[in-house]
Amino acid sequence: MYSKILLCFDGSREGRLALREGARIAQMTGAEVILLAVVETGAGNALAQGADAGALAHQQADFEETLDEGHQRLSAMGLAPEVRMEFGDPVVTITSVATETEADLVVVGHHQQGLWTRWMSRSVAAGLGDALKCSLLLAQKDIEDSELFATIEEV
DSSP states (O other): OOSEEEEEOOSSHHHHHHHHHHHHHHHHHTOEEEEEEEEOOSHHHHHHTTTOHHHHHHHHHHHHHHHHHHHHHHHHTTOOOEEEEEESOHHHHHHHHHHHHTOSEEEEEOOOOOHHHHHHSOOHHHHHHHHOSSEEEEEOOOOOHHHHTSOGGGO
């Protein structure tokens, strides 16, 4: 069904749910996994960071730790992910990496937003839905450890 899964991971609760759900799908399908973190470098992010170059370096270090955490979690689940950190707009970057790696499934966490926030900012999920040429999973299911670490035959 899926041969290459792009797991987008930002270390948030929603990102962890996406990591677990995507990992379970990879276990069940035997798919290769690409673990991706996107450091947003858009104008809004620069303003929020005070346009300080040091802030971007700090953010990059945080994402390196996040990717290391994700890699450790996936390895513990028996997967050997390719790990990537990219910079730019999340929708453009995720779409580009999905195309480049020929991913047939992209898994992202679903961040709940209020009506005002959704109206003021563009939804990454909606942008990805419009841009991707492969399937998109907005992960929200909480998968128990017993299910993650079970063998395929046990499930």
